[in-house]
Amino acid sequence: MTQQLLTISDLQVAFGSGENAVQALRGVDLSVHRGECLGLVGESGSGKSLTALAAMRLLPNAARINAGSVSFDGEELTSASRGKLEYLRGNDISMIFQEPMSALNPVMKVGDQIAAPLRKHMGLSPKAARARAIDQLASVGIPDPQRRIDNYPHEMSGGMLQRVMIAMALSCEPKLLIADEPTTALDVTIQAQILDLLRSKQKELDLAIIVITHDFGVVAEIADRVNVMYGGRIVEEARVRDLFDSPQHPYSIGLLNATPTLEMAEQRRLPAIGGAVPHISEMPSGCAFHPRCPERRSKCDSQVPKLDPVSPNQSVACWARRQSDDQAA
């Protein structure tokens, strides 16, 4: 059995406080096993990026963790000291973002940016860090790394910068990489290259990856397991094949149907989900998806369904999937 590396339980995060507080994460449960790639799927405002930031304790100032726990490799992070967190970030957990151009320092050579964590976290000398940075660039498929190491970010393309970000994120051999929409800003042919790179690094380094995305195509390409988020909660958790073969939550079903694919049969109209993604300040009561749900029951607008297993590898938070409860009600 694989061992759990990251476990998040009942995580609640709010912006602001008192009466004006806006609940952004409303009890998130998720876990990541060693060496696996977890796809965290959701639309704008679902809380997917916030979950990752909360796990790394990098929340913006206005946001606070109100309840819940984040346990990484046996350590509780919600109460960890600053020093401990600094050690973990970089050494054990690292992160890459959607816009590599804005995540890198524009006035610092990429080689120096890759070398910085090597010196801080691994205590390498400047010379050793530079040599290692060149190896890192080569390992993410950047041609001519000896020359490229002295480039500034503006001298590189978006795809190459994302490779630099990956090199930097993996330089201290972390156990977990969080990739927040890593290919959204890239062209499709470059996206394919970056996904292939992430997949090969996962195998090579036995790396756990959380890929945050709105795109089921990215999930199908890279994830081993998937968590679907809506309205600040996980609404479905499954092995990737099970999710695509038999999605359970009406939201997952709707999203998969509404995503055009190349293999899709010719049809005049695309299946659509009605309504719009709710803003976090106007989250519906009960199950947040109920106003848009084609399978709505009477209790959906008042009671929050828990994530319950429907099979050993799949859980769903939906009243319509609980036959016994429904008959009793």
Added chain:
Amino acid sequence: MTKLLEANDLRKVFGGAVRAVDGVSFSLDERETLALVGESGCGKSTVSRLILRLTDPTEGTIRFEGQDMGRMSQRALKEVRREIQFVFQDPFSSLDPRMTAGDIVTEPLAVHGLIKGRAKRRDTATDLLKTVGLSAKHVNNWPRQFSGGQRQRLGIIRAFALGPRLIVADEPVSALDVSVRSQVINILQDMQEDKGTAYLFISHDMATVKHIADRVAVMYLGKIVELAPKSSFFSAPQHPYSEALLSAVPASHPDKRRERILLQGDPPSPVNIPSGCRFHTRCPLAQELCKREEPPLAQVADNHAAACHFAQAWPMRSRVADTSASGP
């Protein structure tokens, strides 16, 4: 028969050196949807700006119903502008935040003097809003009170307000949440059926293109490298770049991960377009000939044109690889 729109050898050079559009020709029939696809920097958005006359071509002509738009008087051009409208990518920046929804959707009519008076304008606005599933209660709302999908609907009504014959839609759904994209695509198709409008649909998303287009034009570094009816394009693409683009589309199921045709590196800069076939520096099939001679966009099958010296010589590889055995 006169085509609705005919672009002939369009060129646009920025700053004397950037050949953003480098000899593009295509035509559009009434009621037809032509998708223009390609990666960032290929010149597809510049083509849309040229068609809308938001920028003038360095060379080449655009004919609308047979008339050369470059030789029209200002007055005639204003008339043609009623016939060619646009929908932009970002519904957050393309609506004036200080105009109400009712004013936004009726502004084109007011500008062209087709409605007068507040009451009339309000009634018209209500009718227009209803055509895309909004209602009278939205007339006085501000753009910020709408979701992204609703804003894009306002953009669509505005585009259709003057009864145009052609709408240029530049990535109209890519800024929207996945769950509302299909709503907007359906509205675009319903409006087209209802009004008989033609679309120049600019997109990087091959799956959406496959759903919405009648014909597909693939651009690479300022040129169209393949132009074909949808069915023959998706079943038998003839240009290696088109094949690579299709093979890069993410899988629709973990068991259908594709065998990729990996392209080397990034597209070259439009300042420094390679000799011969402009794709030869990244083409997995490139030969000596490709470095020397630029292949013309030539017919390779019925209505199917490709700019490749070896268009029909290479057997098409199977794109869908069964990787079910590689799972954990």
